[in-house]
Amino acid sequence: MAPNFPLNTHFEELLKNIQPPVARIKTAQRLPRLVRDYIKASQTFLTITPHTRLAGSYAQNMVVGEVKDVDTLVRVSGNPETNEPEAKQLIRDLKGLLDGLPAYLGYEGYAETQIEVERARRSIHVYFKDEDFHLDFVPCIAPDGFKNLLYVPDRDFNEWIASHPIGYITLLNKLNKKYGKKVKPLGKLLKHFRNHQMKNRKPKSYWLGALLLYHVQTGNLNMDACLGVLFRDLLDEIHYQYDHLLWTSDTATPNIPDPVLNHNISWNWSRTHFKTFMSRIDEGRQWATEALDAGDRDEAITYWQKIFGEEYFPSEVETVVSNLANAACPGKSLVSSTGLILPSQPASGLYTTTQPTKFHGIEQV
Ligand SMILES: Nc1ncnc2c1ncn2[C@@H]1O[C@H](COP(=O)(O)OP(=O)(O)OP(=O)(O)O)[C@@H](O)[C@H]1O
Ligand SMILES: [Mg+2]
Structure with a gap:
């Protein structure tokens, strides 16, 4: 049964209100790019073309609220069946590479502590403290490229797990x-x-x-x-x-x-x-x-x-x-007789105004 009050326009406002703020989207575009360039250029930690790719909710255009983290796949060569390179070791090696990130970005002395690099179960986590922004770098063996079945490491089980993030x-x-x-x-x-x-x-x-x-x-x-x-x-x-x-x-x-x-x-x-x-x-x-x-x-x-x-x-x-x-909700028109009702603020004063710009910050590569 159709509801008496579908409130379609309210839902549309709700969706705008849960979009990330524009400043966060800009950071989500800027920071991963810096790290991706750093990873690609490395001569010690070798990656395969096209080297890295965005994944997770950011690439899905499914972010709500503040952008919690941006996930990036990092393509390396290997054989998941024979555990080569060893899943655990590969995570360690990527951590070793990313430990050099603060220096590469010109952070020195105390500033270096503004970037935290940590190992996680299948990724390396980079936290830009000064911007309160999290990035996850997930190494993967992608025999047929990012768009197909690939394998991500499991540190605890020391093996490569099948995954299909782009699928x-x-x-x-x-x-x-x-x-x-x-x-x-x-x-x-x-x-x-x-x-x-x-x-x-x-x-x-x-x-x-x-x-x-x-x-x-x-x-x-x-x-x-x-x-x-x-x-x-x-x-x-x-x-x-x-x-x-x-x-x-x-x-x-x-x-x-x-x-x-x-x-x-x-x-x-x-x-x-x-x-x-x-x-x-x-x-x-x-x-x-x-x-x-x-x-x-x-x-x-x-x-x-x-x-x-x-x-x-x-x-x-x-x-x-x-x-x-x-x-x-086709067929349920919401135009009022006057065409317009002025918005008012809820009593709590917690109302967040609509974000002026819609979320569209997705890079597909
Ligand atoms: N258990 C899992 N099995 C397979 N793939 C997973 C699993 N958990 C996460 N992933 C992959 O890693 C990506 C990033 O995971 P993450 O936990 O950051 O979620 P997300 O979709 O990015 O949502 P958000 O970061 O907004 O909470 C997922 O989109 C998915 O592709
Ligand atoms: Mg995520």
Whole structure:
């Protein structure tokens, strides 16, 4: 049943409000480029053409809020089957290279401490403290180039693991196009919901992305519905998919399949973290249902603000029909009789004004 108040223009504002600030996008464009040039030029740590490639949420155009990190693949030669080079050692070698980054960038003395370089499970993490910006460099053996199946190191198991990051991006883009450009906005809402409702025990973004693509592909979601309905239905689907694990077992957690390779990507999800996530999902889907069933507009808005935060979901918006509003819920026009309602600020004063520029900072190489 179509909701009384689809609030399409509100959702459009919400999506703008969760876009990264322009200054962060500029930093996301500038910093990785510096490090990528440094890696490419190295004569000691050898990489193969085209050397590096952006991956992760930044390359997917799926960033919400501050840009948390920018992920970059670094292509090296090797044979994953024989563990050559040794996965553990390769991470160590890349760390050795990146330890030279502060000096290369001209940071000296105390300034050197402004760049932290750390080993992670499958990457080297570079933190620019002065700009509060994180970069992840993931080495990979890509026998047929970045666009195909590749292998990333697992430090703990000292082996190379199959992964298909660009296949994921291609699939996401394909589905987004097929379903009226609603898949990415829906995914961003899910990520923002997680960020807003969970301060810790957060599930990984990649798991959320995989859940999203799974439900879009199974056809469980009516992709013609407006974003509010889609969001509620997605939470419902996740709830019904995994709810039984909560009461049939004391230890079980979901096996979320990789959208491209199909293997279980959530094997390290702890039971307590999973339970917390399921509680937030259950709450969210109930509030969303209240919002969709609300008999008056303000009540609907109040519930959506509970879900997404009143600093993000506006109380009032200019109700001029836009492309997204039309695409989000065809047939439900939102033009008021006057054509315009002036925006007002919510009582809390937490309202963030719309970002003037839309996020479009993606370099594809
Ligand atoms: N368990 C996994 N299995 C396979 N690939 C993964 C896994 N976790 C992460 N990745 C790959 O690494 C990329 C970067 O992971 P990261 O945790 O930074 O998530 P993200 O999608 O960039 O989201 P964000 O950084 O906004 O939280 C993912 O987009 C995905 O391609
Ligand atoms: Mg990332």
